[in-house]
Amino acid sequence: MDLKGAVALVTGGNGGLGQRICHALAQEGVHVAVMYARSREQAEGVAGELKSRYQINAKAFPCDIADGPAVDRLIGEVTKAFGRLDILVNDAAYNQSIPFNDLDSLTLEVWDKIMAVNLTGPMRLTKAVAPVMKAQGQGRIVNIASVAGLSPTGSSIAYAVSKAGLIHLTRCMAVALAPETLVNCVAPGLLDGTRATANLKSEQIERAASSSLLKKPADKDDCADMVVAMCRTETMTGQTVVIDAGRVFH
Template sequence: MDLKGAVALVTGGNGGLGQRICHALAQEGAHVAVMYARSREQAEGVASELASQYHIKAQAFGCDITDGAAVDRLVGEVTKAFGRLDILVNDAAYNFAVPFADLDGLTPQVWNDIMAINLTGPMHLSKAVAPVMKAQGRGRIVNIASVAGLAPTGSSIAYAVSKAGLIHLTRCMAVALAPETLVNCVAPGLLDGTRATANLKSEQIERSASASLLKKPADKDDCADMVVTICRTETMTGQTVVIDSGRIFH
């Protein structure tokens, strides 16, 4: 798919990785809807920077992705503002560090909060954009999961299971939305400079980086570039690409 003139909705677009994804898509000529949950000023700043730097249309939109009705409104607002919607990047995520052995610390509230944002939210969004993309005859959905979804690792059992669910949601939605909409996934390893990493202890970060073959965190720009590549493809769907400096193989 030619990205020039395409319209992309990036959830968590004001975050560390989300901003890189927005820039990578805008650099290819895509217009960008930057979705945020709470940081309106930051998201509007990202949108302004994108419009100025790449001469594309960009706008910030607020939404609670755990609210299905709010998601439906968001998709309607984005489609009205831009005239179409070609790409959805499900980057918004939440984690809360709970050691795997601390089952008491894995409270129902922690579990529900993580699942609502990391798994149910992308499902709401995918369902909401599906009829728009089908009517257009083309669409791309890219989910941002984690290597925690491929191995029993990560900040908590809930986080790992939510990302495993997102990877399988990718496969299931690829089946449901074919042939008009292609659905794929990027699974990063440890990333520096993201909100998710900020929630981790320094020893967790060091341990994860040192366990990789390349002895360093994954690169946010590599992940953003992969999103662009996946959006361009015409014959790849239901797949998950790992970018983790060589730690998890699948």
């Protein structure tokens, strides 16, 4: 797909990885809707920087992706503001560090929140953009999962299961939305400088980095570049690409 002049909605676009994705897309001439949950000032700052640096249109939009009507309003607002919507990047996520063997702390409230944001939220957004992209005759959806979805690792059982579900949702939606819309997934390993990483204990961060073949965290720019490649592709769909400095092979 020709990216110049396309419109992308990036959920969690004000986060550590989300900002890199917004910049990578804007550098290709993509107009960007920066979706945020709470940090309005930060998201508006990201949108302002995108506009000034790349001479594209960018705007911040609030949304709780666990709220179905709010998601529908978001898609309506973005399409009204930009006139179209070609790309959805599901980057917004929530985690809470709970050791796997501490089942007492894995309450249903924690489980439900993680699932609502990490899995049901992307499903809601995908369903909401599907008719828009079908009517346009083209669309790209990129989900941001985690290596925790491919191996029983990560900050909690709920987080790992939510990301495994997102990886399989990618496959299922690729089937459902073909041929107009291509759906792919990036599964990063440990990333420095993100809110998700900030929720982890220091020993978890060190263990994840030292256990990789390259002995370092995954690179946010590598992940953002892969998102761009998945938006540009014409013949890849239903795939998950791992970027984790060599920890998980699938």
